[in-house]
Amino acid sequence: MSTTDYSYRTVPEKTVPNPVEYEMSVYQKGLHYERPPFTFHSKEWEKQASEVMSANSKGYVVGSAGSSETARKNVEAFAKWSIIPKRLVKTEGLPDLSTRVFGQKFQFPIAAAPVGVQCIVNPHGEVATARAAAENNVPYIMSSASSTSIEDVAKANGDGTRWYQLYWPKNEDNEVTISILNRAKKAGFKALVVTLDTYILGWRPSDMDNGYNPFLRSDQIGSAIGLSDPVFRRRFKEEYGAECEDKMAEAVAKWVQTIIPGTSHSWEDVQFLQKHWDGPIILKGIQSVDDAKKCVEIGVQGIVVSNHGGQASGRRGQLAGHLEIFFDSGVRSGTDIAKAMALGAKMVLIGRPYIYGLALGGQAGAGHVFKSLLGELELTLHLAGIASTSPEHLNRDVLVRESDLF
Numbered sequence: 001m002s003t004t005d006y007s008y009r010t011v012p013e014k015t016v017p018n019p020v021e022y023e024m025s026v027y028q029k030g031l032h033y034e035r036p037p038f039t040f041h042s043k044e045w046e047k048q049a050s051e052v053m054s055a056n057s058k059g060y061v062v063g064s065a066g067s068s069e070t071a072r073k074n075v076e077a078f079a080k081w082s083i084i085p086k087r088l089v090k091t092e093g094l095p096d097l098s099t100r101v102f103g104q105k106f107q108f109p110i111a112a113a114p115v116g117v118q119c120i121v122n123p124h125g126e127v128a129t130a131r132a133a134a135e136n137n138v139p140y141i142m143s144s145a146s147s148t149s150i151e152d153v154a155k156a157n158g159d160g161t162r163w164y165q166l167y168w169p170k171n172e173d174n175e176v177t178i179s180i181l182n183r184a185k186k187a188g189f190k191a192l193v194v195t196l197d198t199y200i201l202g203w204r205p206s207d208m209d210n211g212y213n214p215f216l217r218s219d220q221i222g223s224a225i226g227l228s229d230p231v232f233r234r235r236f237k238e239e240y241g242a243e244c245e246d247k248m249a250e251a252v253a254k255w256v257q258t259i260i261p262g263t264s265h266s267w268e269d270v271q272f273l274q275k276h277w278d279g280p281i282i283l284k285g286i287q288s289v290d291d292a293k294k295c296v297e298i299g300v301q302g303i304v305v306s307n308h309g310g311q312a313s314g315r316r317g318q319l320a321g322h323l324e325i326f327f328d329s330g331v332r333s334g335t336d337i338a339k340a341m342a343l344g345a346k347m348v349l350i351g352r353p354y355i356y357g358l359a360l361g362g363q364a365g366a367g368h369v370f371k372s373l374l375g376e377l378e379l380t381l382h383l384a385g386i387a388s389t390s391p392e393h394l395n396r397d398v399l400v401r402e403s404d405l406f
Helices: 020-030 042-052 055-062 069-080 125-135 150-157 171-186 205-210 230-240 244-259 267-276 289-298 315-319 334-342 352-383
Strands: 081-083 099-101 104-106 110-112 140-142 162-167 192-195 281-286 302-306 324-328 347-350 399-401
Touching: 020 352, 042 055, 042 352, 055 205, 055 352, 069 081, 069 334, 081 334, 110 140, 110 352, 125 140, 125 150, 125 352, 140 150, 150 162, 150 171, 162 171, 171 230, 171 267, 192 267, 230 244, 267 281, 267 289, 281 289, 281 324, 289 302, 334 347, 334 352, 347 352
Parallel strands: 110 347, 140 162, 162 192, 192 281, 281 302, 302 324, 324 347
Antiparallel strands: 081 399, 099 104
């Protein structure tokens, strides 16, 4: 890892109640015949959220690119692994769920993955999820395609940890990129998550069946960051001779072309981001060991890898001390989180599940998902005799491939 000290020592540690207390509070309320408003069956969240979302929202959130083969395999991959429990392990209490990333200790090993256009499932959108993340001490990663401005999300997140996810404009729009990065830094975003695999939108049958692309509508959904950016607004006025509000269709289209330009950047271009961002940089979408090694060479601090059948396995050993490894794709339960960490992840990003919670109950629904996943993770580790989420206790040795057993 870079020798730059990225520890946030000026940020006081914040803790929230242990996730298992959430379970106990449900049982206590049950003594008075009060049932919880949301299910604890994590596999039911998608089904229930689908019932309250519009056809357009459901197609966008639940749908996937192509034949959905990759999305299906992402979920199914976790079933290929099983945790081997250890017995008669003396415990001093519940497992320690904390993890250390970029020199900062986090109470929990999960973060809210960047998801855009959240207002299509709930009118409070990113404001609700940013509040839920802060309330549960979970880092919130804000999408460039948010339906809320950088400043309003920061206000909602309060004293929470927040990172900014960049859909990277082409080099000709570096002035806009600098403006966005400066706004994010000023608003208290501590790390930059750069998405590498969405420089053009994929083939999305569900959205096409509905004739729906939220980024092309003449409103702020998906375009709030651009419409509130002074540099983008100035450049738009210079080109179109009008304010964004006077030509919303053109302004929205211009913003989408800016953050999803249709062409990829190069490894050399990362130097520009390093020059204009003084915190950790995480490259999202890295899937090969060769690319991960290249990340080490150019001096970025972290990567987000997709599982693709558990490809995170083995990378921790090769890259330890050089990169923080994050994981997303297909995580639907606390047990999935445990398996992802055992296979090499330092922190796991939660995406669709908290959006389902948002659809079902706004801030409370998203918070329910965070608490539920963490509670299941904690009890899974405890009952398996695993003392913590640190690599010392949670590693490849606690897993077995199902194909090796049968």
